Amino acid sequence: MAMFAFQLPDALAARFDAMAVQGRSKKLRELVAGAVGDATAVPATGLRRKSVKLTLRLKPEDMTALDAAARKEGMLRTDWMLALMRRRLFGRPKFGRKEELAFYAVQEELRRIGVNLNQIxxxxxxxxxxxxxxxxxxxxxxxxxxxxxxxVRGLKDAFQGNLDFWEVEE
Structure with a gap:
């Protein structure tokens, strides 16, 4: 499968992200398919790997607390639960959309610094x-x-903060 990559000004990227509520990649695939006049080119199920469904029964107060915690992090409840499980099972960080956008900004700053160093x-x-x-x-x-x-220290601190957030105190 082909991969496209390009840069946008921060303001334009923020406006696009606000519009692409289901995610950048999905919205970009839809726009490309529409531009070439082939709406069937975008798979209905997306490009995700096969998964197994897990169903939980929660008390109303547990669901309310889960929804509040997910909303506070700007995440869907499923993403929040996955983040918690993956942290506990695999030790991997999981970031919400606002953290992802912050990391993109840091990446851009690091690129800018690299360009400046090369010029110097x-x-x-x-x-x-x-x-x-x-x-x-x-x-x-x-x-x-x-x-x-x-x-770089800021990135390290952000990753450690994410891991600490999802850590369950015993």
């Missing part, structure tokens, strides 16, 4: 004259390195 390194390589010290450029590279480390 290129300028330093072409501007160096024998016996010359580029103090301000070296300081700027050090500043970018610090910023990059802070973003």
């Amino acid at each position: 390194a290129r300028a330093m390589n072409t501007a160096v004259m024998p016996g010359t010290v580029l103090t301000s450029e070296i300081r700027q590279v050090e500043d970018f390195r610090g910023e990059l480390r802070a973003h």
Whole structure:
């Protein structure tokens, strides 16, 4: 199956996400199928792997609490339950839509920093004259390195916070 990837300005992406309530991928598949005039190209069941259905019977107060917890995280109740189970069974994090969007923003910032570092390194390589010290450029590279480390620490903290959130105290 083909994979498409492209970038959008943050504001446009946020507007699209608000419209694509069932998820980006599903909405993009629908738009592409509509653009080429083939509505049958989008599978009715989506592209998910086969799964097994699990049914739970809950007391009304348990369902109310579950709905409130899921809503608080901006998740559907099924996604919330899956996140809890996967954390306990496999130790994997599961993020809600707002966390996913935050990670996309961090990814974009890290890309921007990488581009800036490449530009600085290129300028330093072409501007160096024998016996010359580029103090301000070296300081700027050090500043970018610090910023990059802070973003990486932020990612690590976010993942650990997600894992801690889903951890069940015993």
